Amino acid sequence: MTVDEVMQKLEEMGTEQTKKTFLRHGAKEPFFGVRVGDMKKLVKEVKRDQELAREWIHSEEEMIAACGWNTYSNYLSITPDEKLDLDEIKSLLQLIQNTIHSERNRVRYTMNQFVIAVGAYVSAMHHEAVDVAARIGAVRVDMGQTACKVPLATEYIKKIEERGKIGHKKKTCIC
Numbered sequence: 001m002t003v004d005e006v007m008q009k010l011e012e013m014g015t016e017q018t019k020k021t022f023l024r025h026g027a028k029e030p031f032f033g034v035r036v037g038d039m040k041k042l043v044k045e046v047k048r049d050q051e052l053a054r055e056w057i058h059s060e061e062e063m064i065a066a067c068g069w070n071t072y073s074n075y076l077s078i079t080p081d082e083k084l085d086l087d088e089i090k091s092l093l094q095l096i097q098n099t100i101h102s103e104r105n106r107v108r109y110t111m112n113q114f115v116i117a118v119g120a121y122v123s124a125m126h127h128e129a130v131d132v133a134a135r136i137g138a139v140r141v142d143m144g145q146t147a148c149k150v151p152l153a154t155e156y157i158k159k160i161e162e163r164g165k166i167g168h169k170k171k172t173c174i175c
Helices: 003-013 016-024 036-046 050-057 062-078 086-102 105-121 123-136 153-162
Strands: none
Touching (some): 003 036, 003 050, 086 123, 105 123, 105 153, 123 153
16 A cells, blocks of 8 residues: 555544544644544555555654654564564664654654664664663653653663563554
């Protein structure tokens, strides 16, 4: 699927009620207001389209870029390390280290999640992710009118390590 096809499907699935909920959580217009359950239908069509995630990461539109980072993070959680492009992941970690604090709001949040995903799911990149997490420190994100907080990547990865779960992959991922 192309970006335009995905965007058309998302527009068709959006509702005003869901938009209201997302606005309370800090989402900024324009967006479609698609429920997670409805997105699962789209996930079946897109499957593991890593190329689409790569394209989205570099989007000028905040929410599309955030979706790209989130999609790639989920890809890391289910894909065996030997099938991952470790050089690309290393390059993305460097991009995050250099740009996260100047990025757009939701992109900062999903970049932080990407660092956590690399540290948690990609054994070969664990230490690099921890180093990047330490260098970027706390990430500030406007979470809207909620009590939600941005996890500190170093602490989150450390908790996963303490549980002995580094490198443990999921069977499936959820939007």
